[in-house]
Amino acid sequence: MKKTIIITGGAGFIGSHVVRLFVNKYPDYLIVNLDKLTYAGNLANLKDIEEKDNYTFVKGDIVDTTFVQNIFDEFAVDGVIHLAAESHVDRSIANPIEFVMTNVVGTVNLLNATRTKWKDNYKDKLFYHISTDEVYGALGNEGFFTEETKYDPHSPYSASKASSDHFVRAYHDTYKLPVVISNCSNNYGPYHFPEKLIPLAINNIKNNKPIPVYGKGENVRDWLWVEDHARAIDAIYHNGKIGDTYNIGGFNEWKNIDLIKLLCKIMDEKLHRDPGTSEKLIAYVTDRAGHDLRYAIDASKLNTELGWQPSLQFEEGLEKTVDWYLANEEWLNNITSGSYKKYYEEQYENR
Ligand code: NAD
Numbered sequence: 001m002k003k004t005i006i007i008t009g010g011a012g013f014i015g016s017h018v019v020r021l022f023v024n025k026y027p028d029y030l031i032v033n034l035d036k037l038t039y040a041g042n043l044a045n046l047k048d049i050e051e052k053d054n055y056t057f058v059k060g061d062i063v064d065t066t067f068v069q070n071i072f073d074e075f076a077v078d079g080v081i082h083l084a085a086e087s088h089v090d091r092s093i094a095n096p097i098e099f100v101m102t103n104v105v106g107t108v109n110l111l112n113a114t115r116t117k118w119k120d121n122y123k124d125k126l127f128y129h130i131s132t133d134e135v136y137g138a139l140g141n142e143g144f145f146t147e148e149t150k151y152d153p154h155s156p157y158s159a160s161k162a163s164s165d166h167f168v169r170a171y172h173d174t175y176k177l178p179v180v181i182s183n184c185s186n187n188y189g190p191y192h193f194p195e196k197l198i199p200l201a202i203n204n205i206k207n208n209k210p211i212p213v214y215g216k217g218e219n220v221r222d223w224l225w226v227e228d229h230a231r232a233i234d235a236i237y238h239n240g241k242i243g244d245t246y247n248i249g250g251f252n253e254w255k256n257i258d259l260i261k262l263l264c265k266i267m268d269e270k271l272h273r274d275p276g277t278s279e280k281l282i283a284y285v286t287d288r289a290g291h292d293l294r295y296a297i298d299a300s301k302l303n304t305e306l307g308w309q310p311s312l313q314f315e316e317g318l319e320k321t322v323d324w325y326l327a328n329e330e331w332l333n334n335i336t337s338g339s340y341k342k343y344y345e346e347q348y349e350n351r
């Protein structure tokens with residue numbers, strides 16, 4: 001194998017797309033998926049590639065220092081693409097400490113392990129940290145986040161991600177660890193855990209349940225097709241400048257309520273319901289505490305330097321997403337029933 005890359009959080013939403021892309025595109029790389037399989041980790045996301053020779057899965061917790069060191073002893077690691085995180089803002093409001101542990105302590109454990117292993121020879125090594133636009137805080141009605149925007153996180157989730165970004169930069173500045181960071185806007189697409197807005201709304205519309213819209217639905221998010229994020233990660237991993245940051249976004253801003261109305265229209269068509277049926281399910285609920293008004297990314301650096309751009313229009317991507325969820329009822333039902341947790345035992349523990 002030409003390279004060994006550890007992808008952390010590879011059983012999650014975005015991680016599974018990154019693992020799939022790398023395993024299929026680079027048959028001469030060994031891809032090690034390191035994941036704790038929290039509620040958000042689901043190995044069924046990777047069923048189509050799990051038998052490939054250049055893929056292996058390791059179950060473990062990045063907060064466990066000994067476990068992390070052992071992994072770096074077991075594999076001759078050339079690169080880390082670090083996606084493992086607690087990722088849901090609402091959960092961070094309910095339980096911030098888990099976010100500190102995984103997102104901050106877990107990241108520092110990985111930085112320490114790479115530094116220890118690589119310190120005599122950094123050549124061709126890379127620690128790639130995947131982060132979010134939420135570290136920049138909230139925008140008003142105008143303007144975009146650029147790579148120079150000052151950090152101003154508001155939720156425990158974004159504060160923990162901001163902290164991890166600072167540690168990654170500190171390891172570059174202090175120890176010269178070869179790092180790169182990207183900060184991406186909201187992703188959508190297949191395998192999105194159904195407590196996040198889009199899959200939750202699809203599932204509720206399908207089951208004729210209320211669609212909870214926080215506040216007045218006026219918050220704006222910049223949505224990116226998840227496979228476009230994976231392609232950006234591929235470009236940055238291979239051609240990004242060491243020590244740099246890249247913003248990734250869709251130039252695709254939607255008010256939550258407009259997005260939900262578009263989704264309702266698509267669902268009415270797909271489920272052969274009368275126009276306007278699904279919209280009746282919209283239920284305005286109490287707003288999220290500290291709810292950031294607007295996120296919008298300026299991704300022009302990534303476009304100019306590495307030639308990346310989003311591949312899909314949102315209307316097309318949203319329809320593809322709906323089609324995927326309607327065609328993959330079993331995947332969704334296994335999550336809502338909790339039985340997806342058994343997949344690991346059936347697939348791996350009895351081998
Ligand atoms: P996710 O919650 O779907 O997946 C996270 C994965 O990390 C899961 O498989 C989980 O089991 C694993 N994990 C959690 N704690 C762990 C631990 N202690 N040790 C090992 N594995 C652990 O998240 P996602 O939406 O795929 O996000 C992936 C990354 O991308 C995160 O770092 C997130 O901050 C970032 N990001 C997400 C978005 C988005 O829209 N979802 C946007 C920008 C950036």
Ligand code: TYD
Pocket residue numbers: 088089090186195196197198200212213214219220221256288
């Ligand atoms: P979410 O998918 O949780 O992503 P993030 O908070 O990381 O941007 O939420 C997207 C937007 O949708 C956010 O403005 C909060 C809002 N939202 C709702 O209105 N209702 C919901 O049930 C959820 C989960 C989110």
